Amino acid sequence: MIQETQALSIIDCDVHNTFRSIDDLLPYMDETWRSQAFLRGGGLPYVSPIGNKRKDANPPGGFPVGSDPDFMIKQLIEPYNMDYAILCCDAIIGVSSFADADYAAALCRAYNDYMIAEWLPKSSKFKGLLCIATQDPYQAALEIDRIAPHPDVVGVTIVGGSRMPYGQRFFHPIYEACQRNNVPLVIHPGAEGAGIFNPPTAVGYVSNYLEWHTCLPQTYMAHLVSFVCEGVFEKFPNFKVVFSEGGVAWLPPLLWRLDKNFKALRAANPWLKRMPSEYVRDHCFLTTQPIEEPDNPKHLKMIFEMFDAENMLLFSSDYPHWDFDDPTKILKQFPIEVRQKIFSENARKLFKLA
Numbered sequence: 001m002i003q004e005t006q007a008l009s010i011i012d013c014d015v016h017n018t019f020r021s022i023d024d025l026l027p028y029m030d031e032t033w034r035s036q037a038f039l040r041g042g043g044l045p046y047v048s049p050i051g052n053k054r055k056d057a058n059p060p061g062g063f064p065v066g067s068d069p070d071f072m073i074k075q076l077i078e079p080y081n082m083d084y085a086i087l088c089c090d091a092i093i094g095v096s097s098f099a100d101a102d103y104a105a106a107l108c109r110a111y112n113d114y115m116i117a118e119w120l121p122k123s124s125k126f127k128g129l130l131c132i133a134t135q136d137p138y139q140a141a142l143e144i145d146r147i148a149p150h151p152d153v154v155g156v157t158i159v160g161g162s163r164m165p166y167g168q169r170f171f172h173p174i175y176e177a178c179q180r181n182n183v184p185l186v187i188h189p190g191a192e193g194a195g196i197f198n199p200p201t202a203v204g205y206v207s208n209y210l211e212w213h214t215c216l217p218q219t220y221m222a223h224l225v226s227f228v229c230e231g232v233f234e235k236f237p238n239f240k241v242v243f244s245e246g247g248v249a250w251l252p253p254l255l256w257r258l259d260k261n262f263k264a265l266r267a268a269n270p271w272l273k274r275m276p277s278e279y280v281r282d283h284c285f286l287t288t289q290p291i292e293e294p295d296n297p298k299h300l301k302m303i304f305e306m307f308d309a310e311n312m313l314l315f316s317s318d319y320p321h322w323d324f325d326d327p328t329k330i331l332k333q334f335p336i337e338v339r340q341k342i343f344s345e346n347a348r349k350l351f352k353l354a
Contacts, residue, residue, distance in 0.1 A: 010082045011347040014316030016090035020063040028110035046212040057320035069122040094191025096134040104133035120152040129157040141177035148181035154351040159190035160219040161197035167226030184240040220246040231271040233279045244287040252306035287316035289325040315343045
């Protein structure tokens, strides 16, 4: 396995870490919230019938999958000789679906302090995304200002589930804080349709995990169009967004349609000075997992040719989730130069890694 990857440096942009139990966060929470931490819950509205974690990723000691940094180093970083693993949290990833904005913000503060104290010192190859709750963007901005200066924190993460499209000005304090701290925003699937969020598809609630998981690009399409059309990238010219774990094949036809419509309807968005696809090319990134796998591999190469894939894609494994992508198995049909950009160079520039 090491022989397979020694020609590539790898930065894994979607690695899920978590805590062993809510007890791990209590030392990092204000007394006000400690007693409530045992009573509240979140969770996804759709549950995978096969579980959402790899069966072989259980760490010794019986703790939850993804909660043992030493085991993660042995099972993920060392075998694949990874340069970095970017931690995007797991158990509280859907915290923005909670009705109580103050509790959600407190939980994020506790997780961020826990990550800095318990995970990042374990290995120089661990880099972290700070977690924020979107219910109160001003609290979220304060948390970005508090945590983002840490040298091993490289970005901010939120989920795709939302009460409104992310381009709307309600969320702009978050983007202003990201730009102020020079860190990208990473949007990860999670909790779509749960709590105070809107339904996970444009036509409402689906019935099961298969439908939910397959339709995740719908949410990303709406957010991406909103970012562009609301003028976020004109207002925050150094702001970058990563659409993680949502596939890539949906992007070219969306941009074709958006550019075509813009030519006739630009009067509705007079603040836009460039074609929509140009903003997306310069400000947006997507991660590889779950990469589309057509029966004919040539079809994936054709999709990559339809947008600036080699400069917009970041490798991700989604470890330790059920649909983990092995870096020695995917994208082997592409030239080594393209793979090197996708597997590490693009992430190295975006997250400002050595």
